[in-house]
Amino acid sequence: MDTAPGVSATHALSDPPGVGARLAALLQRRSVLPTLLLVPVLLFFIVWNTVPTLWLLGLSFYRFSLTSGRPPIFTGFGNFESILQDSEVWLALSRTFLFVILAVGIETVLGLLLGLLFWNSQRLPGRRVALTMLFTPMVLTPVAAGTFWRLIYDPTFGVLSAMLRGLGLPTVNFLGDARTAFGSVLAVDVWMWTPFMVLMTLAALASVPKAELEAAEIDRLSFLQRLRLVILHHGKFILMLGILLRTIDAFKTMDLIYDMTFGGPGSTTQLVAIMLYRRAFEVFSMGWSSALAVILLLISIAFTATFIFVLHARERRKQDMPA
Amino acid sequence: MSEIVLRGVGRAFGATQAVQPTDFTFPDGSVTCLLGPSGCGKTTLMRMIAGLDTPTGGRILFDGRDVTGKPARDRDVAMVFQYPVMYRTLSVAENVELALRDDRRLSAAGRRARVDEVLEVMQLQDRRAAGIDALDVGTRQRVAVARAVARDCAVILFDEPTTNVEVHAKTQLIRAFKQFRARLRQTIIYVTHDQTEAMTLADRIALMRDGAITQCDAPHALYDRPESAFGGWFLGNPGMNFLEPRPQGGVARFDGFPSPFRLPDGDPEGLQLGIRPERILVGPAGALPVPAQVLRRAITVGGQYLLLLRAGSATLRARTPPRAPFAPGDTVSIECPISHAAFFRHGQRLVAQPRMTEDVHA
Numbered sequence: 001m002d003t004a005p006g007v008s009a010t011h012a013l014s015d016p017p018g019v020g021a022r023l024a025a026l027l028q029r030r031s032v033l034p035t036l037l038l039v040p041v042l043l044f045f046i047v048w049n050t051v052p053t054l055w056l057l058g059l060s061f062y063r064f065s066l067t068s069g070r071p072p073i074f075t076g077f078g079n080f081e082s083i084l085q086d087s088e089v090w091l092a093l094s095r096t097f098l099f100v101i102l103a104v105g106i107e108t109v110l111g112l113l114l115g116l117l118f119w120n121s122q123r124l125p126g127r128r129v130a131l132t133m134l135f136t137p138m139v140l141t142p143v144a145a146g147t148f149w150r151l152i153y154d155p156t157f158g159v160l161s162a163m164l165r166g167l168g169l170p171t172v173n174f175l176g177d178a179r180t181a182f183g184s185v186l187a188v189d190v191w192m193w194t195p196f197m198v199l200m201t202l203a204a205l206a207s208v209p210k211a212e213l214e215a216a217e218i219d220r221l222s223f224l225q226r227l228r229l230v231i232l233h234h235g236k237f238i239l240m241l242g243i244l245l246r247t248i249d250a251f252k253t254m255d256l257i258y259d260m261t262f263g264g265p266g267s268t269t270q271l272v273a274i275m276l277y278r279r280a281f282e283v284f285s286m287g288w289s290s291a292l293a294v295i296l297l298l299i300s301i302a303f304t305a306t307f308i309f310v311l312h313a314r315e316r317r318k319q320d321m322p323a
Numbered sequence: 324m325s326e327i328v329l330r331g332v333g334r335a336f337g338a339t340q341a342v343q344p345t346d347f348t349f350p351d352g353s354v355t356c357l358l359g360p361s362g363c364g365k366t367t368l369m370r371m372i373a374g375l376d377t378p379t380g381g382r383i384l385f386d387g388r389d390v391t392g393k394p395a396r397d398r399d400v401a402m403v404f405q406y407p408v409m410y411r412t413l414s415v416a417e418n419v420e421l422a423l424r425d426d427r428r429l430s431a432a433g434r435r436a437r438v439d440e441v442l443e444v445m446q447l448q449d450r451r452a453a454g455i456d457a458l459d460v461g462t463r464q465r466v467a468v469a470r471a472v473a474r475d476c477a478v479i480l481f482d483e484p485t486t487n488v489e490v491h492a493k494t495q496l497i498r499a500f501k502q503f504r505a506r507l508r509q510t511i512i513y514v515t516h517d518q519t520e521a522m523t524l525a526d527r528i529a530l531m532r533d534g535a536i537t538q539c540d541a542p543h544a545l546y547d548r549p550e551s552a553f554g555g556w557f558l559g560n561p562g563m564n565f566l567e568p569r570p571q572g573g574v575a576r577f578d579g580f581p582s583p584f585r586l587p588d589g590d591p592e593g594l595q596l597g598i599r600p601e602r603i604l605v606g607p608a609g610a611l612p613v614p615a616q617v618l619r620r621a622i623t624v625g626g627q628y629l630l631l632l633r634a635g636s637a638t639l640r641a642r643t644p645p646r647a648p649f650a651p652g653d654t655v656s657i658e659c660p661i662s663h664a665a666f667f668r669h670g671q672r673l674v675a676q677p678r679m680t681e682d683v684h685a
Contacts, residue, residue: 214375215408219422219470220396229410229421 053297060291066284079291088267089275089292096271099182100250103189108243110190111197118198119205138195146259149188150175153260175261178268185257185269192256193246200242204235237310244307248300272296325399325477325510326351327372331381333534334367341367343535344380351386352508355539356521359531360557365514366482368531372512373480374398385477401471402480406487407463409455416442416451419469426474437473444506445469445499461492465499472503481513485520500524518558522546530554552667555597561629563597563665564639574680578635579603579659581612584677593669602663603641605630605649611656615639617649632657 027033060079064072083089114134121127137145152159153174161171174184208231216226232239254273257263263270263278270278276296280289326348333344342364349355357365370376372383374395382391390398401422410418416438423434442448445465455463464484471479485493497520504511515521521528522542529539530553538550549555555563568575570591574583577596586594604611618638619631626645631638634657641657649655666673 209408211404211406211408214395215402215404217375217395218373218400218402219474220425221421222425225421229412233411 056290056293056297059287060294062287064285064287066286072287075287079288080295082288083292083295089272091267092270092272092275095182095269096251096253096273099186099189099253099271100247102186103193103250103253104243104246106186106190107194107197107246108239110194111199111242112201112239114194115198115201115205119202134198135195137192138199140192142192142255143259145188145192146256149191150260153184176265178265181261181265181268185260188260189250189253189256193250196246197242200238201235204238204242205231207238208234240310241307244303244310248303248307251296251300251303325386327478327510327512328384328387329372329381330384332368332371332378332383333380334364334371334376335379341534342371342378343533345536347529347536347539349510349512351510353526354504354511354513354524356525356528357512357514357531357536358516358518358521358525358528358557360516363531364534365516365531367534369480369482369512369514372478373400373402398478399476400478400480401474401476402482403464403467403471403484405483407460407467409463409466411455413455414451415447415453415455415458415466415469418455418466419473422470422474437475441469441473441503444472444503446495459492461488461495464488464492464496468496468499468503472507475507476509478510478512481511481515483514483516485515485517497523518560530557532557548672549597549665550672552595552597552670555599555665555667559599561600561640563599564603565667566596566598566637566639568594568596575677578637579613579615579639579657580661580664580679582679585680586677594673595667595670597665597667598639598659598663600629600640601642602660603632603639604658604660605632605641605643605647606656606658607648608654608656611658613657613659615655615657617651617653617655620649620651 027036059072061074061076062072063075063078118127118131151157153161155161155171155173155176158174160174164171172180174180212230212234213226216230221229252273253271254277257269257271257274258277261269263274272292273296276289276292279285279292328349329345329347331344331346332342333340334342345368357368359365367376371378374390374393374397378391382389384390385398410421413421419441420434420438423429423437426434429437439448442451445468447462447465447469450458450462455466458466464487468484485496488496501524513521513524525542527539528542528545529536530545530549531537532551532553538545538554540548545554546558549558549563552563552565556565566577566579568577568584568591571583574585575591575594576583579598580596605615608614613634615632615634617630618633621629621631623629623642628643628645628647628649630641630643630649632641632655633639639657639659643649661679666676
């Protein structure tokens with residue numbers, strides 16, 4: 001039988017040993033209610049995050065093809081051995097690291113420059129509109145961005161090719177040519193994620209105390225001195241955070257490339273995430289791809305550990321500073 | 324060395340006029356304190372002189388050179404902020420030297436000598452290699468002063484440098500300030516809301532209220548002859564006593580004075596009499612002309628007493644020497660010397676001071 005909550009509460013007041021009263025007492029204990037409120041999120045996290053991860057971990061020790069219909073066969077570290085001996089994996093990994101270093105490097109430098117530009121032009125009319133427009137790539141779905149960049153890059157119908165033709169230059173098959181594909185994909189990633197570094201730069205700049213900037217102005221420090229002694233001193237942690245977030249994210253780049261080149265031509269744009277996807281959902285060798293996923297997870301954890309270390313370094317600094 | 328002239332300099336933030344259009348001159352090589360309560364516009368005025376804020380009207384001249392629209396870096400000013408602003412990654416000596424690096428007048432050796440000299444004056448020699456994070460706020464502020472002084476520029480601005488510093492460090496700072504003043508003659512503007520500091524440091528005090536400079540004078544002159552009731556009230560601890568007149572047909576009687584005053588124009592409207600607490604004489608009952616009652620007694624610095632007295636319907640504060648034998652409830656007698664009384668009408672000092680009538684027992 002259903003009882004309205006109000007009814008049970010009144011009942012509980014008049015009859016202390018009742019279920020309602022015990023429930024109310026339990027809820028009043030400090031730890032119970034917050035735990036109760038956390039349960040849905042925890043459940044969600046366990047069902048959609050922890051269980052698949054553990055499953056993945058388990059699967060990585062098996063040989064299992066989704067299409068063969070045969071049950072998984074335990075192979076121990078067989079998958080890992082095969083991955084570490086696979087030159088294609090190493091190639092994809094080194095390609096991914098190159099991609100991450102170049103993308104994050106360029107995005108950081110561009111982001112810093114654009115951020116400083118925006119910051120120094122606070123009285124410029126139209127600054128807000130420009131900022132909003134700058135941030136649009138970042139909010140796009142990568143797949144959508146990939147699709148329209150594929151159209152822009154298209155050698156026959158693409159805007160870029162049309163412009164090259166208009167200038168009397170030979171057209172380039174940006175995504176189809178093995179020499180230009182990697183650079184073209186990289187350019188799109190830079191286009192998409194530079195705004196994020198602009199945002200981080202602006203946040204970093206906002207963390208610089210105004211008085212210190214004014215003192216630097218009074219002391220006639222040069223731009224580089226100001227950048228080194230004042231701005232980076234206060235903003236480096238936020239910038240570092242941005243760089244680390246970008247690194248972790250760039251390492252997982254999949255959807256953007258999936259839509260533009262799908263790893264081709266050849267395997268010139270095949271980053272590990274693409275490789276993983278193809279092995280899992282084209283070849284269906286689930287055990288092998290699970291093992292690769294575990295390795296990638298470990299690399300991501302290494303990045304995250306660095307990230308947390310840097311954050312803690314900031315905390316330690318704060319504690320060291322006299323009040 | 325520089326003379327700073329303000330011509331109609333004002334600053335409005337939206338509808339609020341933070342600084343009224345002001346004409347003022349800071350003489351070459353003088354120390355001028357901008358003194359006033361919080362929010363009176365003194366810091367805004369200083370920031371406009373520094374070039375950190377732009378006036379919404381008027382012009383600022385440094386030695387006749389118009390610097391109004393110029394950024395701070397082109398003005399040859401140094402500034403000490405309310406919070407010690409340091410370059411955290413540098414040592415004490417490097418902090419002081421930093422602002423000298425681009426000074427072409429100095430050789431490397433000359434720079435080092437300048438840094439050494441300034442560190443010595445500020446008593447920082449033994450901390451020269453220390454990192455900034457190892458210093459307390461007071462020491463940091465001395466480093467900030469050292470950095471400002473080392474520049475040897477025309478103007479040094481101080482924006483309430485002792486506000487966030489504890490008492491001991493404050494006295495150290497003030498001592499250091501006096502020492503470098505003895506050696507260098509720069510034009511200094513010092514913003515403070517601490518009158519003791521202003522009294523001790525300034526050649527001249529510019530008293531500010533509601534965005535305007537109400538009076539500028541030497542400290543003792545400002546204290547003795549405030550041009551406004553505000554000056555009388557703001558300076559001194561506590562400030563002036565103010566008495567309201569009781570008009571009696573052409574004359575006005577003030578509680579605390581034995582005889583009525585003849586008013587210059589016979590008009591008691593908006594009239595106030597001010598007298599400083601330390602000028603009121605207190606004696607045993609009957610010894611002095613006016614009887615009074617002790618309401619409260621508070622002990623102040625040096626064992627002096629601050630008495631709250633009732634004379635007629637007026638309450639007055641009077642400062643007495645240490646161990647004066649007066650306790651709450653006692654009946655005493657007082658005298659307010661007429662030579663130390665100031666008359667104000669609607670807050671402004673009267674040019675023609677009222678005279679006391681002859682009839683002592685009227």
